Amino acid sequence: MSAPRRPREARLLARLVRGGLLLALLGQLAWSFRPSSSQALTADESLGRELYLASCSTCHGIDGAGTELGPSLRGAGPAAVHFVLSTGRMPLANPGDQPVRQAPAFSEREIAALVAYVRRLAPGGPEIPTIDPATGDLARGAQLYLDSCAACHGAGASGDSIGGGRIAPALDRATPLEIAEAVRIGPGTMPAFGERGLSPADLDAILAYLLWLRENGSRGGLQLGRVGAVAEGLVAIVVGLGLIVLVIRLTGARA
Numbered sequence: 001m002s003a004p005r006r007p008r009e010a011r012l013l014a015r016l017v018r019g020g021l022l023l024a025l026l027g028q029l030a031w032s033f034r035p036s037s038s039q040a041l042t043a044d045e046s047l048g049r050e051l052y053l054a055s056c057s058t059c060h061g062i063d064g065a066g067t068e069l070g071p072s073l074r075g076a077g078p079a080a081v082h083f084v085l086s087t088g089r090m091p092l093a094n095p096g097d098q099p100v101r102q103a104p105a106f107s108e109r110e111i112a113a114l115v116a117y118v119r120r121l122a123p124g125g126p127e128i129p130t131i132d133p134a135t136g137d138l139a140r141g142a143q144l145y146l147d148s149c150a151a152c153h154g155a156g157a158s159g160d161s162i163g164g165g166r167i168a169p170a171l172d173r174a175t176p177l178e179i180a181e182a183v184r185i186g187p188g189t190m191p192a193f194g195e196r197g198l199s200p201a202d203l204d205a206i207l208a209y210l211l212w213l214r215e216n217g218s219r220g221g222l223q224l225g226r227v228g229a230v231a232e233g234l235v236a237i238v239v240g241l242g243l244i245v246l247v248i249r250l251t252g253a254r255a
Contacts, residue, residue: 041120048117051110055091064122069095073118076185077125081118083181085111087174101169126184126192129203133176136208137201144198144206152190157213162189172214176207 041049053062059070066072073081084090085106089099106114115128146155152168154160159170166189171179180203186192198206 042116044113044116045120047110048113048115051106051114052117052121055105056114059092059095064118073122075124076118076122077127078115078119079126079128079181080185080187081115082111082128083178083185083187085114087178089187101173126181128177129180129184129200131176131180131200131207132204133207133211135201136204136206138205138208138212140202141205141207141209141212144202145209148193148198149206157210171210176211179207179210 059067060073061067061070064073066074084099086104088102088104091105092099104111145157149157152160152162153171154168157171160168162168168190174182182190183193183198183203183206193203
């Protein structure tokens with residue numbers, strides 16, 4: 001009984017060995033033809049990795065998946081990373097602090113390197129928008145701003161309270177690119193506007209209007225912080241009527 005079984009076992013073993021060798025060969029071929037760029041970091045990505053590990057990984061995790069101190073970066077997108085770094089909102093000294101605009105902690109080259117590395121580490125999300133405010137339709141930009149932005153940022157883009165202790169910031173210090181990024185990513189309580197809701201041409205129009213407002217928005221007298229025509233009119237009425245009443249009382253007392 002044992003003699004006939006030995007040839008069959010030998011043949012089965014030989015087949016298993018040949019199958020294993022074939023799989024190993026195919027695996028080696030697949031590894032040999034892998035894209036080399038998927039393994040090696042570029043110079044910018046290498047610099048970005050060093051900066052990320054030193055300044056960001058404590059809160060966002062070494063793999064960008066987030067921790068109890070900070071959210072995941074997966075799907076955040078290059079636009080969000082560039083926005084928070086260029087406006088100085090990140091990194092935070094204390095994870096519990098409210099991110100506010102301040103001087104950037106990194107140079108432009110370092111910010112670009114961090115964006116490149118995070119794009120690789122945690123892909124997805126909005127890319128940095130391409131803008132050209134010089135081509136924007138000024139009249140359309142004014143209408144779009146009044147329809148979609150003025151309720152929070154004020155008629156003169158000087159910022160305003162939006163309730164709950166939150167404030168929509170003034171837009172006079174933001175660069176056109178930072179404004180465009182904020183439109184696409186919706187930082188904080190601001191809603192995000194995708195290209196379906198606000199086309200690149202619409203975005204350029206809004207940027208053109210905001211740039212025009214910086215140079216021309218104070219014409220017609222004292223701007224009073226550009227709080228809007230209704231509020232400024234109320235101040236004018238109160239002050240004007242007060243002066244009239246004061247003059248009447250003074251002239252009446254003399255008579």
